[in-house]
Amino acid sequence: MAAAGGDKLPMEVCKGINGLDKVVLREARGSSAEVYLYGGHVTSWKNDHGEELLFVSSKAVFKPPKPIRGGIPICFPQFASHGGLESHGFARNRVWSIESDPPPFPTNSASKAHVDLILKPTEEDLKIWPHSFEFRLRVALGPGGDLLLTSRVRNTSTDGKPFSFTFAYHTYFAVSDISEVRVEGLETLDYLDNLQSKERFTEQGDAITFESEIDKIYLSTPTKIAILDHEKKRTFVVRKDGLPDAVVWNPWDKRAKAIVDLGDEEYKHMLCVEAAAVEKPITLKPGEEWKGRLELSAVPSSYCSGQLDPQKVLQSS
Numbered sequence: 090m091a092a093a094g095g096d097k098l099p100m101e102v103c104k105g106i107n108g109l110d111k112v113v114l115r116e117a118r119g120s121s122a123e124v125y126l127y128g129g130h131v132t133s134w135k136n137d138h139g140e141e142l143l144f145v146s147s148k149a150v151f152k153p154p155k156p157i158r159g160g161i162p163i164c165f166p167q168f169a170s171h172g173g174l175e176s177h178g179f180a181r182n183r184v185w186s187i188e189s190d191p192p193p194f195p196t197n198s199a200s201k202a203h204v205d206l207i208l209k210p211t212e213e214d215l216k217i218w219p220h221s222f223e224f225r226l227r228v229a230l231g232p233g234g235d236l237l238l239t240s241r242v243r244n245t246s247t248d249g250k251p252f253s254f255t256f257a258y259h260t261y262f263a264v265s266d267i268s269e270v271r272v273e274g275l276e277t278l279d280y281l282d283n284l285q286s287k288e289r290f291t292e293q294g295d296a297i298t299f300e301s302e303i304d305k306i307y308l309s310t311p312t313k314i315a316i317l318d319h320e321k322k323r324t325f326v327v328r329k330d331g332l333p334d335a336v337v338w339n340p341w342d343k344r345a346k347a348i349v350d351l352g353d354e355e356y357k358h359m360l361c362v363e364a365a366a367v368e369k370p371i372t373l374k375p376g377e378e379w380k381g382r383l384e385l386s387a388v389p390s391s392y393c394s395g396q397l398d399p400q401k402v403l404q405s406s
């Protein structure tokens with residue numbers, strides 16, 4: 090579907106893989122994003138050169154109830170196995186709806202390239218998680234091609250009871266070679282190591298580099314984290330709000346082989362850095378709303394020249 094003058098629409102609903110509904114967002118300078126209603130799941134984010142910035146597995150199964158491997162799964166109301174629900178909760182394998190007129194946002198994002206989605210529990214969901222909620226997700230492309238995700242969770246219970254949840258934007262970044270990547274902004278922080286029974290450790294002072302499996306939940310993290318891709322000369326800047334923790338995950342070779350919807354060698358081209366609220370669950374009383382915001386940008390990095398000042402990347406806005 091094209092707008093008058095042949096221009097593509099900033100927001101278009103169409104069919105994706107296996108006939109699943111998806112929303113395509115396009116920004117005037119050429120960047121784009123795709124969001125599946127299945128999972129409220131961002132599966133593509135391209136810059137204005139058409140380069141894909143998110144990793145999606147070549148073996149991803151776009152078929153309910155299997156969650157999509159890659160992109161940005163929404164982990165709600167439970168992160169990983171931090172509770173009694175299925176891993177990462179159920180939001181990532183429910184079909185969300187488009188909401189044409191959501192309650193206004195406190196800060197208005199002017200971008201025309203956006204979509205508002207909503208998830209409410211079904212009778213079946215209420216049997217496994219007995220809490221009424223409305224989860225609103227806005228996905229928007231900024232004028233410079235930044236990808237903005239805003240989640241709003243409201244307790245709509247009428248029984249007077251609060252509920253608690255954990256949450257993550259389980260973002261899979263596309264990287265050229267995991268061995269050439271470094272993450273800055275998490276140095277010296279405490280983390281829970283999922284590979285060592287969630288024991289608490291303190292990270293050393295250097296930027297994080299990768300040479301084996303990693304699955305860590307960094308606690309009380311700064312609002313900005315940088316992912317430097319040496320080979321691509323690209324830096325991803327993650328800005329987050331309302332999300333104190335940051336999960337860093339790469340399965341590496343052995344575990345990758347055990348993940349059926351991930352190619353054996355594909356771990357080399359992905360890195361999950363996940364803005365999250367895990368250590369301290371969010372509690373909402375009836376009528377209360379929580380907001381968690383993620384802003385992703387991809388900027389050229391001068392890391393190869395050895396001139397990059399990490400603080401500049403972290404401080405630039």
Ligand code: TA6
Pocket residue numbers: 156169176177259283304336338361363
């Ligand atoms: O966020 C890291 C993590 O919880 C890992 O422990 C790893 O299992 C990963 O998520 C993927 O989980 P999934 O359920 O999507 O296979």
